[in-house]
Amino acid sequence: MVNRSETRANIVGTAARLLREEGAAAVTVRAVAHAAGLQPPALYRFFEDKDALLDAVAEHVFTTYVTEKTHTGGSDDPVADLRAGWDAHLAFGLANPALxxxxxxxxxxxxxxxxxxxxxxxxxxxxxxxGRLRVPERRAAELVHAAGTGAVLTLLASPPEDRDPGLADALLDAVLRAILTGAPADPPATAPKLTDAERALLAEWLNRR
Structure with a gap:
């Protein structure tokens, strides 16, 4: 017999597939239930509404991506680690446009x-x-976040073959010049990494309901 957690996982996985293959408009309660082999009312035993289902899908895809694409431990250079996080953010956004x-x-x-x-x-x-910031932490984080979001949305607005491959790096360099003291570090040669503390913080946020 399939238990509750397995049924929920099946619903979320099915919704994630529909979102990836057909876009957000395809993720309706009726469509997800049909694809998961359930009656539509059954979904409401697991999710209050469509938004709650989409939030669960976002968490599922995001945590899966982090698990697959990051490694424990960061470098000794926090600026290089910020660049690595920027690269991971761009890769995630371009790979999952609907999400x-x-x-x-x-x-x-x-x-x-x-x-x-x-x-x-x-x-x-x-x-x-x-000692590398020239602006308050909040302003620095908001600048990086706004630039990263804008970079992904700008790139997604064009077909892959028409995208400027250097746009995102140029934007990050401009932000780093605005928020850092001294010259920004060179991009890291290794895959993006999370420190142990960052992974714990990520898990804490994602475990909240």
């Missing part, structure tokens, strides 16, 4: 989006602790 649109939609509070912001703030705090 990214949901995460950054105005007025939509998602635990997954808050988790990402929490990690960004932690990385900015490390830069501040190293």
């Amino acid at each position: 990214f649109g949901l995460l950054v939609a105005p007025g939509r509070a998602s635990p997954a989006a808050e988790a990402g912001l929490a990690v960004l703030r932690a990385r900015v705090r490390r830069i501040a602790e190293a």
Whole structure:
């Protein structure tokens, strides 16, 4: 017999597939229930409404991405780690356009989006602790967040073949010049990493219901 947690996981996985393959408009209660082999009323035993389902999908996809694309431990250079996080943010947004649109939609509070912001703030705090910030932490984090969101949305607005491959890096360099003392660090040669503290913070945010 399939238990409650397995049924919930099946619903979320099905909704995530529909979102990836057909976009947000395809993720309706009726469509998800049909694809998951359930009657529509059954979904309301797990999710209050469509928004709650989409939030669960966002958390599922986001945490899966973090698990697959990051490694425990950061570098000794907090600016390099910020660049690595920027690269991960861009890769995630470009790989998941429909989900990214949901995460950054105005007025939509998602635990997954808050988790990402929490990690960004932690990385900015490390830069501040190293004496590298010329602006307050909050302003630095908001500048990086706004630039990263804008970069992804701008790139997604064009077909892949028409995108400027250097746009995102140029934008990050401009932001770093505005918030850092001294020259920004060179991009890291390794894959993006989270420190143990950042991973714990991420888990704390995503475990909140």
